[in-house]
Amino acid sequence: MSLRYLAGRAAGMLGTLLGVAVVVFVVLRALPGDTITAKLGTQAAELDADQRAALRHFYGLDASPVTQFLRWFGGLFRGDLGVSIDTGVPVTHLIGDALPVTLELAVLAMIIAVPVGVLAGMLAASRPGAARDLSVQGVGLLGLAVPEFVVATVTVAWLASAFAYTPSAGTFVSLGSSFGGNLRQMLYPALVLGVGLAATVMRTTRSAYLEAAGSDFVRTARGKGLAESRVRFRHILHNAGIPIVTMVGIQFGYLLGGTLVVEQVFALPGLGRLLLDGILHQDYAIVQGVTLLVAGTFVVVNFAVDIVYRLLDPRTRSEGRRA
Amino acid sequence: MTVLQIEDLHTVVRSGGRDLPVVRGVSLSVDAGEIVGLVGESGSGKSFTALSVLGLLPAGARVTSGRILVDGEDLLALRERDRRTRRGGTVAMIYQDPMTALNPLMTVGAQIAEGLRAHGIRGAEAKSRTLAAIEEVGLPKPDRIARSYPHRLSGGQRQRVVIATALALRPRVLIADEPTTALDVTIQQQILALVDELRASHDLAVLWITHDLGVVARIAARVAVMYAGRVAEQAGTRELFAAPQHPYSAALLASIPSPTDTVRGPLPQIGGAPPDLTALPPGCPFEPRCVHRESACAATEPEPVRRGGSDTACLVPRERWS
Amino acid sequence: MTQEMPPAATVAPVALPAPRTAGQPSLPRRVVADRNGLIGVVLIGILVLVALASLVHLGQDPLAQHRTGQLTGPSAAHWLGTDQFGRDIAARVAAGIFASLRVAVASVAIATVVGGLLGVLSGFAGGVLDAVVGRLTDVLFAFPATLLALALVAALGHGWFNTAVAIAVVYTPIFVRVSRGPVLTVRESEYVKAGQVLGFSRSRLLFRHVLPNVSAPIAVQVALALSWAILTEAGLSFLGLGTQPPNPSLGLMVSDARNFFPDAWWTLLFPALAVVVAVVGLNLLGDGLRNALDPRSVQR
Numbered sequence: 048m049s050l051r052y053l054a055g056r057a058a059g060m061l062g063t064l065l066g067v068a069v070v071v072f073v074v075l076r077a078l079p080g081d082t083i084t085a086k087l088g089t090q091a092a093e094l095d096a097d098q099r100a101a102l103r104h105f106y107g108l109d110a111s112p113v114t115q116f117l118r119w120f121g122g123l124f125r126g127d128l129g130v131s132i133d134t135g136v137p138v139t140h141l142i143g144d145a146l147p148v149t150l151e152l153a154v155l156a157m158i159i160a161v162p163v164g165v166l167a168g169m170l171a172a173s174r175p176g177a178a179r180d181l182s183v184q185g186v187g188l189l190g191l192a193v194p195e196f197v198v199a200t201v202t203v204a205w206l207a208s209a210f211a212y213t214p215s216a217g218t219f220v221s222l223g224s225s226f227g228g229n230l231r232q233m234l235y236p237a238l239v240l241g242v243g244l245a246a247t248v249m250r251t252t253r254s255a256y257l258e259a260a261g262s263d264f265v266r267t268a269r270g271k272g273l274a275e276s277r278v279r280f281r282h283i284l285h286n287a288g289i290p291i292v293t294m295v296g297i298q299f300g301y302l303l304g305g306t307l308v309v310e311q312v313f314a315l316p317g318l319g320r321l322l323l324d325g326i327l328h329q330d331y332a333i334v335q336g337v338t339l340l341v342a343g344t345f346v347v348v349n350f351a352v353d354i355v356y357r358l359l360d361p362r363t364r365s366e367g368r369r370a
Numbered sequence: 371m372t373v374l375q376i377e378d379l380h381t382v383v384r385s386g387g388r389d390l391p392v393v394r395g396v397s398l399s400v401d402a403g404e405i406v407g408l409v410g411e412s413g414s415g416k417s418f419t420a421l422s423v424l425g426l427l428p429a430g431a432r433v434t435s436g437r438i439l440v441d442g443e444d445l446l447a448l449r450e451r452d453r454r455t456r457r458g459g460t461v462a463m464i465y466q467d468p469m470t471a472l473n474p475l476m477t478v479g480a481q482i483a484e485g486l487r488a489h490g491i492r493g494a495e496a497k498s499r500t501l502a503a504i505e506e507v508g509l510p511k512p513d514r515i516a517r518s519y520p521h522r523l524s525g526g527q528r529q530r531v532v533i534a535t536a537l538a539l540r541p542r543v544l545i546a547d548e549p550t551t552a553l554d555v556t557i558q559q560q561i562l563a564l565v566d567e568l569r570a571s572h573d574l575a576v577l578w579i580t581h582d583l584g585v586v587a588r589i590a591a592r593v594a595v596m597y598a599g600r601v602a603e604q605a606g607t608r609e610l611f612a613a614p615q616h617p618y619s620a621a622l623l624a625s626i627p628s629p630t631d632t633v634r635g636p637l638p639q640i641g642g643a644p645p646d647l648t649a650l651p652p653g654c655p656f657e658p659r660c661v662h663r664e665s666a667c668a669a670t671e672p673e674p675v676r677r678g679g680s681d682t683a684c685l686v687p688r689e690r691w692s
Numbered sequence: 693m694t695q696e697m698p699p700a701a702t703v704a705p706v707a708l709p710a711p712r713t714a715g716q717p718s719l720p721r722r723v724v725a726d727r728n729g730l731i732g733v734v735l736i737g738i739l740v741l742v743a744l745a746s747l748v749h750l751g752q753d754p755l756a757q758h759r760t761g762q763l764t765g766p767s768a769a770h771w772l773g774t775d776q777f778g779r780d781i782a783a784r785v786a787a788g789i790f791a792s793l794r795v796a797v798a799s800v801a802i803a804t805v806v807g808g809l810l811g812v813l814s815g816f817a818g819g820v821l822d823a824v825v826g827r828l829t830d831v832l833f834a835f836p837a838t839l840l841a842l843a844l845v846a847a848l849g850h851g852w853f854n855t856a857v858a859i860a861v862v863y864t865p866i867f868v869r870v871s872r873g874p875v876l877t878v879r880e881s882e883y884v885k886a887g888q889v890l891g892f893s894r895s896r897l898l899f900r901h902v903l904p905n906v907s908a909p910i911a912v913q914v915a916l917a918l919s920w921a922i923l924t925e926a927g928l929s930f931l932g933l934g935t936q937p938p939n940p941s942l943g944l945m946v947s948d949a950r951n952f953f954p955d956a957w958w959t960l961l962f963p964a965l966a967v968v969v970a971v972v973g974l975n976l977l978g979d980g981l982r983n984a985l986d987p988r989s990v991q992r
Contacts, residue, residue, distance in 0.1 A: 308931065
């Protein structure tokens with residue numbers, strides 16, 4: 048992979064990040080209308096013109112939209128995402144508390160879902176059209192079709208009736224304070240997240256595996272007298288691995304913005320809960336900050352996936368003279 | 371000395387709920403140091419014959435009867451585990467398209483060594499034999515080739531690597547599935563020469579599958595012509611080219627452009643369509659397309675007979691051909 | 693779900709996809725001939741009928757509360773039981789399906805028309821328009837879909853149409869991409885160049901050659917987009933960001949049912965089932981469309 052390619056991709060990524068910031072600004076600052084009305088609600092009607100102007104000046108709303116954007120954008124580089132209108136706490140602090148929870152949830156869900164999805168996909172692809180293939184595919188389709196909020200709701204209800212578990216009972220135990228206690232709280236939500244994820248990974252694995260299994264080099268490998276397990280893992284799965292890695296990377300990016308339902312149902316103080324509270328309380332600084340963070344991370348993760356993809360494949364890893 | 375002996379091999383493919391006969395009673399033998407050409411159109415069963423020998427039939431295909439002997443040992447009677455060690459170990463194969471026959475994600479050396487390790491050769495010995503195999507197929511700087519990924523090599527180099535992979539384990543039988551068709555003409559000649567050289571030095575029994583009679587004339591001592599899952603004619607290459615005893619072989623030979631042809635007319639073609647394996651006629655499968663057919667041909671499928679130095683599955687002797 | 697075929701029997705000559713000609717059965721016929729497509733059509737047909745039935749109030753009033761008969765199981769009077777306010781679940785599920793379909797159809801219609809037009813125009817015109825549309829598409833793709841929908845709902849506010857617009861914005865870039873690709877191919881193809889040489893107008897070429905080629909991939913994408921829209925609408929409603937009570941919505945019903953599950957299982961099962969049936973049906977329909985439009989796709 049040439050430095051030139053890397054530089055080009057990185058420049059493209061920075062451009063996209065800038066675009067993301069503009070969209071977030073436009074959608075969440077321009078569209079919701081008057082922040083002061085949003086903040087003060089009915090009290091806003093009692094303000095006189097001077098007070099209103101003073102407030103507008105205080106929040107920087109009297110400047111032109113471009114100036115406002117530049118101020119906000121400049122703040123990003125100083126780690127300033129504004130303060131929560133509700134509580135006055137800096138948004139970066141709120142995110143700092145919430146991010147580890149969501150990250151842990153996403154990583155756990157991946158740890159659960161990726162092996163299950165890959166093995167199920169291999170199982171299905173090993174005999175296409177056979178009973179095992181159809182049943183794996185059927186379960187996979189259900190895994191995608193049953194909404195996460197249904198799986199989450201049923202899981203919580205079942206835990207409540209079977210173990211008298213209630214998500215709101217007791218406060219959140221962080222990973223740092225008690226590993227076991229934290230895992231007990233995180234395991235079920237991660238499992239719920241893993242259902243849809245495993246189904247997606249399964250489908251990708253299945254089609255990538257089928258494609259690789261039909262390659263000539265697989266016949267060559269068998270022709271050498273290799274054990275079937277070595278043919279399957281070293282040759283077929285390895286070659287199917289590139290689309291699988293890509294899919295897993297993208298899904299991880301999605302997960303950071305997609306833990307909302309699970310965090311809500313299981314009462315976990317992650318990014319999703321923060322975002323949802325921000326939306327429900329019309330606390331736009333929070334919504335803006337979380338959206339920007341998640342979308343930005345998503346862009347960076349996609350960039351990383353593209354690079355990893357190229358490093359995995361010797362055909363794109365390096366150029367140079369032929370042997 | 372006979373190394374590979376195929377006796378009355380029958381192979382079917384499961385399709386649409388019934389078994390389609392793709393190989394119908396093929397018998398063949400290849401001696402040590404001999405190249406036998408297996409010629410036929412696509413769908414004639416030549417590839418299924420080869421894959422049956424290797425035990426690499428695709429899903430849905432299986433051998434129903436017959437024997438495949440290598441040095442007197444019936445491969446079909448082996449347990450799957452032993453069968454696997456014969457693959458690569460005693461019977462190896464080289465393939466049509468060298469661009470796709472190698473794993474793009476593994477170095478060439480790793481792919482050769484992996485075959486050696488699967489047969490119990492490990493460590494330093496695996497490494498030295500890998501390099502020796504690469505050197506033997508005429509590639510320069512074996513060290514460097516071994517560390518290369520396939521995409522760095524040219525088509526001819528890759529085909530040499532495929533051959534090195536196949537021969538690293540010193541097999542007794544080499545099945546060559548049209549290994550030159552995907553290559554440039556000059557490279558083709560080099561590969562043909564290389565296989566011929568290795569045949570002699572390794573005393574290999576080579577079964578060379580092709581649809582190209584020109585290649586057969588150049589390399590094979592004997593030829594078996596397949597049609598509709600059977601061997602239509604089997605003869606020494608010289609005999610076959612001089613006086614084919616089966617109308618199908620004759621038609622194939624007539625469709626080769628010869629440099630000595632003075633008449634620049636259109637090449638003769640074989641009329642009609644290849645046989646439909648789902649609905650074979652009761653008689654000779656070539657009868658519907660045959661220009662020399664007689665009334666008896668449609669009645670029963672002819673068994674091979676010895677005639678004019680050939681084994682031919684035809685009822686009509688050459689003298690009666692119209 | 694794509695349906696894999698068993699490995700092709702190598703002997704039989706491989707049938708190449710025949711070019712579509714006038715003699716071939718129409719697209720709906722071919723979709724129904726596909727097993728997945730048929731199941732999809734049947735499932736979606738049932739849902740549409742149920743939604744229409746709710747519109748003409750064939751069943752009970754979905755909003756009528758009853759002091760007695762709260763949380764009763766399925767019975768002759770209430771086929772699917774009642775909720776905590778004694779409201780008829782069957783009527784509420786039917787009305788919820790209608791609400792879901794309304795958002796889904798509206799959002800996908802907007803996304804298809806806007807995205808499809810932008811894609812075709814930018815592909816055909818090239819130049820600055822193409823560059824601007826392409827950049828905008830890239831930026832919208834940079835957002836995780838659910839997050840973008842959430843942010844838009846947060847900005848636009850509640851209400852079914854706002855939800856539809858939010859979902860439409862998320863899906864528009866996909867339709868831009870899906871329709872732009874074929875346009876580029878067609879634009880560079882010989883017959884369009886020949887047409888230009890012959891002096892046909894650009895718009896005529898656009899309609900005669902580009903649209904038929906673009907419609908196939910769009911049709912498949914529409915089915916998938918509808919399924920995603922239904923899931924998203926239900927999810928937003930579940931979180932309290934979509935349809936507002938007391939109006940019936942499948943997501944909200946599941947959310948309400950939390951406290952009564954598993955004892956009053958019917959309060960959760962039936963709305964959840966409606967979402968699942970819709971998503972499965974649309975996915976199968978999408979498969980059917982894909983297979984009907986491109987026989988080669990059956991292989992993979």
